[in-house]
Amino acid sequence: MTNRLLAQVLVVGGGTMGADVAVVFARGGAGVTIVEPDAARRERLPGYVAAQLAAAGQASRPGALRTAAALDDVDWTDVGLVVECIVEQLAPKQQLFARLAALAPRGAVLASNSSGLPISRIADGLPTRGRMLGLHFFMPAHLVPLVEVVLGPDSDEALARSLMDAMRRCGSVPVLVRKDRPGFLANRLQHALAREAFALLDEGVASAEDIDAAVRFGFGFRFLAAGPILQRDHAGLDIHCAAAATIYPSLCNAGEPAAVLRAQVAAGRHGMKSGAGFSEWPAERRDAERARYDRLLRAGLDLLRDELPPPATAS
Structure with missing residues (x-):
């Protein structure tokens, strides 16, 4: 088959x-x-x-x-x-x-x-x-x-x-x-994170740059090595459960996108494809950013090479 x-x-x-x-x-x-x-x-x-x-x-x-x-x-x-x-x-x-x-x-x-x-x-x-x-x-x-x-x-x-x-x-x-x-699966997880990120932005808790840094260089950095469930086994389920009891009640559970996100969309600021989003994206800066992004993704693939299935060799 x-x-x-x-x-x-x-x-x-x-x-x-x-x-x-x-x-x-x-x-x-x-x-x-x-x-x-x-x-x-x-x-x-x-x-x-x-x-x-x-x-x-x-x-x-x-x-x-x-x-x-x-x-x-x-x-x-x-x-x-x-x-x-x-x-x-x-x-x-x-x-x-x-x-x-x-x-x-x-x-x-x-x-x-x-x-x-x-x-x-x-x-x-x-x-x-x-x-x-x-x-x-x-x-x-x-x-x-x-x-x-x-x-x-x-x-x-x-x-x-x-x-x-x-x-x-x-x-x-x-x-x-x-x-x-x-x-499905991954987008539900991704949107749960994004909802909290944009809620924190709405509430003025941190800037967009600091929210991104918290994910990339904090807990997100570990995701290359372990997903959220395996990572909790590393850290201790008792610790996570105790922290969850304190944090969960205050997490965003809004049924609509955050105001800061809706405002960008309403203004036609749709991200790189429109030339502006939470940042300005003139063509030169956009191209440089996409090159940086692809370079890091390829580096990540290299790090995970032993854990990825090798492509079949064409006959």
């Missing part, structure tokens, strides 16, 4: 996430086709994928990457896995998967890279519900090892485990999310 999934992978959407997802599968030896309607973006994809593979010390295989302008242009013969990487809106995803149900081979796994929409809602009413799964990557997908394999109520768990095996062949670290909750 694993080899069948990776015989030919179809990535629908060649934006930032889709392009990096294609790199993940290419490094696992899969044939990859990317469907991207924008001609200029489509032209850039082969060079981008080849450059990212080269940066990871892997050569791209001639002919391993194909591009298509539309689903109708795809050669579906050997497609074992489809990964959707389009806009994060329910209606377009439902429309796409309705088409995939008609076009994809009967045995192909149909996966969504949605970061929060439950696969059960995307799959609602489709005859392909049993072979539809969440496959959630984290940006940048080719540098962050984690990928979530999400079960819907009708998903075939055997297919999910085969998909996890396929992701290990691609050098990723898959986790199985058994309940299809909004945000």
Whole structure:
């Protein structure tokens, strides 16, 4: 089943996430086709994928990457896995998967890279519900090892485990999310932290820079070595339990985003992509920051190399 999934992978959407997802599968030896309607973006994809593979010390295989302008242009013969990487809106995803149900081979796994929409809602009413799964990557997908394999109520768990095996062949670290909750697993944890961070900012407890430093150089520094549960075993569960009894009652439990976050969004300050967020991001500074960020992520991968599954060697 694993080899069948990776015989030919179809990535629908060649934006930032889709392009990096294609790199993940290419490094696992899969044939990859990317469907991207924008001609200029489509032209850039082969060079981008080849450059990212080269940066990871892997050569791209001639002919391993194909591009298509539309689903109708795809050669579906050997497609074992489809990964959707389009806009994060329910209606377009439902429309796409309705088409995939008609076009994809009967045995192909149909996966969504949605970061929060439950696969059960995307799959609602489709005859392909049993072979539809969440496959959630984290940006940048080719540098962050984690990928979530999400079960819907009708998903075939055997297919999910085969998909996890396929992701290990691609050098990723898959986790199985058994309940299809909004945000799945990692984003629920991440948003819990972000809610408290923005609440502290709202309350004037600390600056944005000091909040970031507290995470990066304090408890976040340890996360490279141990997650929050294992770390508590290191530190002592009795100590954590006693501290929790004091701290938990005062933690933020707001049901809406913090005022400081809503204000930035309302002002059109959406972060690097708009040129401003909590900081100003002119092009030169943005590019330098992204280079620094990628460099540190690659260094982290080097530190964890012995704990990561090695990508399969392409035959």
